[in-house]
Amino acid sequence: MEAAKKLPGRGAYVCRSKACIETAFNTPKRINALLRVHLSKSVITEFKQALLDKEIIADEKNKTATR
Helix, strand or coil, rough: CCCCCCCCCCCCCCCCHHHHHHHHHHCHHHHHHHHHHHHHCCCCCCHHHHHHCCCCCCCHHHHHHHH
């Protein structure tokens, strides 16, 4: 997960909403095909959770900023 989008290698864009993250990581076969790699279910679960944690943090910052 690299926000600046400057690192070399495989990458994919997933919007920050929980719905987008859930859809992208719906099945291991889907994320592996999108990234053209073979990730284990445990790695995919960790990656998904990290993205969800970032989404929650970003959402909390947005709520605080609008108050």
